[in-house]
Structures are given as C-alpha cells and as structure tokens.
Amino acid sequence: MLVKEIGEFGLIDRIARLLPSLAPDVVTGIGDDVAVLRTSGPAYLLATCDIQVEGIHFIRNAITPYQLGKKAIAINISDIAAMGGQACWILVSLAIPGDTEVAFIEELYTGMREQAGLAGAAIVGGNVSRMESCMAIDVTVLGQIAPEHLVVRSTARVGDSILVTGFPGQSRAGLELIRRPEIKIDEEVRRTLLARHLTPQPRLRDGQLLARSGLVHAMIDVSDGLLADLGHICEASGTGAQVGADQLPRGEGVDETAGCAGADALSWITSGGEDYELLFTAAPESVPELREMLLRETGTSCSEIGKITGAGGAVRLVLADGKDAPVSSGSGWDHFAGKD
C-alpha cells in the first residue's frame, strides 16, 4: 500500500496507532496541530512544526525569499494562535542545494526574523543541510500558555455557534492571480489578495483575546480549508456541524477573481485553504460580545457561519435554497491526495 492511497490523514492515523498513548506530561499529542506539554513551570509548553517544500508548498519564482521566510514562520505561529498561546522561540531547519545564492538565504532569514519579531518571538536555533533536488524549510515554533487559557479543538458543544475571522477564500484568490496574472482586477484588490496568499498574518492577538475571554469552546486555524478544519473540530469533539453558504463572509475580490477564472467562489471560501484565519465555536449568547471585543481590540471582523450539531463527524454546507452542497468533512487540502 502506498502513502498516496491512504492520504495524509490516513497516514497520520496509522502513525498515531503505532505510538504509545499519552504520557502524564503530554496534554495533547499526535493528531493535533500543536503538542501541549507540562514542563517544570506553571505554564504549558506549546510545540508545533510545519515544513514548506519547494514545488509542493511554494514555487521559487512565485514568491520572494523574504515573503517565503515570513510565510514559513506565520503558518506555524497561526497554530499557536489557535490555542490562544504566546509564540516564544523558533527553530529553523533548512535543507538547500549547494548552488543556492547566499543572498537568497539572507533574505529568507530577514523575512523570518521580521515575522517572528511581530509575534515577540525569536529564532534561537536550527540547522542547515544540503539537499540537491529542491529546498525545504521546516519551522518549529515553541510557545507558552497559562493552562486556564488553553483552547483546543476537541471541546465544541452541540448548539454552539461557529465563527470565523476575516475572509477565507482571499488566499485562494491570490493564488489564482499568481497562476493567472492576466486576470484583470483593481490593482489595490490584487495587492490585498496577493498579500493574503504570500504573507498571511497569523491572528495571534485575536487568538489570545478569544482564549482569555473564557467564552470560546473550541478553536483551530484555517489551513487545510474552512470545512476541512471544521471537520477536524467535529471529529475531535464528536459533533457535527452545519454551515450556511449565505452566512459565509464574501471577502473583497473573491467573487470577482473566481468569476474571471471561471471557478466557483464558494469552493474557494470553503475549501481553498491557507487562510490562517481562526475558526472557533462559542455559545450563541456569547457571539455579540466576542465579535465586539475583536472589532474593538484588533479591528478584526468575525462572522457567524453556522452551528455545531449532534451529527457525529458530519459537516453539512447548506445552500440558500435549503439544499446540501456536495461537500464532506474530508474536503480540503490533503498533501497526498493533492485535492485543492
């Protein structure tokens, strides 16, 4: 049996079955985006890593090394944000061909340094190694959080409202504009969409505010795709979810770019991925307070898009006419299936 036959999540399931069950010092382990660990101090340690592989996650002439550095850090800090944590320390493992320009690496690290600095984190270690075929950047971010503020994905409750920050789909629209630069669109909108894809900004402060409010039941960042990540919440929580297509926020430029590309804007919003927005659940009565708090403290807009249901595992997307759109919780980015 080959890895591509069982896909990324099938492989992770098999790996998880091989590993021993959680030790007492491990609060959450394999299967979550972030490991939560008990150290010698009162704060939990958070640890997450994600790799950017040339040709898979990025194409070298479609992103500058500075942008690539920023993005490699941002996507990991986004995982810390989704737990409500503080990013602290970063290790960078770099595998590169020997004929890489030193200037490229210096720009890459400049981007990484600046993105880390925005989060108050520092690059404290790592390693560099040769790899001839392509470049890969594996980033480990270590964070900390007070145990009473930790929010995980597994504690959504039936009846919860589902909320998402910002505008999922804009990153996917930005990717389309990179692939098809001939698409005509207002230049300012183009810049916004390209920035959403090339230099996403993790919602670190929003995540911390949401976690500290004590009102959020479950949270995840949108990396695989809105519905896929909602599926991760549901699977971990033993719940279902129902999302209203007409409740989804329509970010500037998404419909227009999809229209020019002959693509379905709704599928970009629900399954485009790489949005790095926060997707979270809370009791319906908390929704106004949470939305106002984010708007007031960070200026982040936040949309209520559906409800957590009792239908174990199943994520439904209900169209304006009341019919279900043909999506499953498995929709979204899978490295090996290559769905997009």
Place this chain on the structure above:
Amino acid sequence: MLVKEIGEFGLIDRIARLLPSLAPDVVTGIGDDVAVLRTSGPAYLLATCDIQVEGIHFIRNAITPYQLGKKAIAINISDIAAMGGQACWILVSLAIPGDTEVAFIEELYTGMREQAGLAGAAIVGGNVSRMESCMAIDVTVLGQIAPEHLVVRSTARVGDSILVTGFPGQSRAGLELIRRPEIKIDEEVRRTLLARHLTPQPRLRDGQLLARSGLVHAMIDVSDGLLADLGHICEASGTGAQVGADQLPRGEGVDETAGCAGADALSWITSGGEDYELLFTAAPESVPELREMLLRETGTSCSEIGKITGAGGAVRLVLADGKDAPVSSGSGWDHFAGKD
C-alpha cells in the same frame, strides 16, 4: 555568492549576524547545537533539531527504515546528552514521495518510537508532507535540565584534560563496510561496526552523570568529527587544543578495516564523524574520578586524548614522533564542502 562557496559554518555565521542578539529568556541560541531557554519553571528547556535527507545523510537501500528511524532520533538525543539534559518530547516532520510504501513509514516510526523510549522520551507531534524528489526526516527533540547541571561547549579552561567516550572512527569504518561489503573481516566485528554507523546509541546517561558530577567544564557530542567538534569547543571557549595521536583510542576493527580499504585509520578516528560519543574537558585531577564513575555506572570507557591550550582556536594533532599532523580545526564534516 553561492552557499557551497562559504560552506555550512560560513552560512551559519551569516545567518547569526542577521538575527537579533539573545533575548533575556535565551541562555544559548544560534551557533550551538541546542538552544537553552528559560520557561516559567525552574528547569531550562532544551531544543534541538537535525534533518536526515535521502541521498545526503542516508541511502535508502543501505539502511532499513527501522534503523533510519532509530538513527534520526538518536542523533538529536545525542545533542541533549552533550548538555547533560533529559530528553522529553519529540516532533517529527516528514517529507516523503506519494509512492512511498506505508509499511516503510510504519517501520520508520517503530524505530523512532523505540529509540525515543530508550531515552524516556515520547513522540508528541509533527507533520507529514509530500516531497517528490526524495525523503527527508526532520526531528526536533525538546529536553529539560536543572540550570545548575547544564554543561555547554564554551567553558573549557586552559590546562583542562580532553576526554572522549568510546571509540571514534568505528562509525566511519562501518560506513566503509556498507560501501565495500567485499572487505573481509570477522563477522562479529563487522556487526559491531555496522551498528555503530547505522544505529548509534546516544550517551544520554553518561552525559547526565558527567554533568551532575560538577567536574566537567565543557562538553559536545562528536557528530562532525572528533577534531572538528573539538574545534567548536575551542572556538566557543577562546582556547586551543593539543591532541596526541597515540592517545586516541583504537576501537576494534578500525585499523583493520582502514587497512583493507587502503585508508588512513587516524583520519577516520579524528575526522570520520557520526560517532555520537561525548567529548569533554575537565581539570586533570578530576580525570581518574570521571573515568571510574562512567565505567562503574554505565560501563562506558573513556580516554584522555589531550590538553586544552591557550592557542586561541587552533587544534593541533601531535603524532608519536612529535610532529604535527596536517589538520585544522575546520576539518570534519561540512554539508556543503562535503569533506569527509
């Protein structure tokens, strides 16, 4: 300018210059093998990562996936051992072609799990990603240590004795036997040498005992090569070192294999690398006590091989006839220079 023109250590120097100086919560950062970090608790957090790239660090038909898994974990735990720390948690970032056999990955993780278990550590997270050209395994090990037990590389003192555990060069001899299986040698010796290369065992307990003795001034593990790693101690400590060629331990099978291969056994011992032995310095009067302690507690033999000198940065290898062998502190493994 290309990366291969300035080499691994030249690149690390340039990266370090780009990054801000140490924050108050960082005890040691870029340039060391392990970052030492102040968390909310009394223990320091240790963090290190190292990648194994197919075609560079391993060849797929020369090592089983089980052995590869063990080695990927062991080489990182060795860095924790060299600080005297306890290995606790492990993240594994895996980049693999889609047509990799699932059974290969399961064997790989079985090896990782077992090696982690030997150290009392657990694999608690990571990620899997597609990479078409080759396979890469990046492992991050997190450890802990009481601040009073921490040993770093930068505190060697002039006049210190230099000691090394075990038998550097056996790993390099094992590599030769993989490359040239036609070399005739006693089968038990062959198995020992192959094991030294394919499944090195980090000296975790030895490192802890040495660190807790309070007698060790500086320590590092031998990964790049004995003299290169001694050079790292000297550079960080602002000292020099003098090693006596006839003081170096001659491990079983090293001279014989080098003889069959028409190679220089001394260069394998001093520069072969991947030994994962502990190289440390201590006052001459502490040497008998330290050697006896290791022999008694773990059965590890340990050789006194030279002295720390005042000659800033320079590492001399003195032959039996009193002449210097032509080596420099830069000798040893460099990913981009590819010296071996």
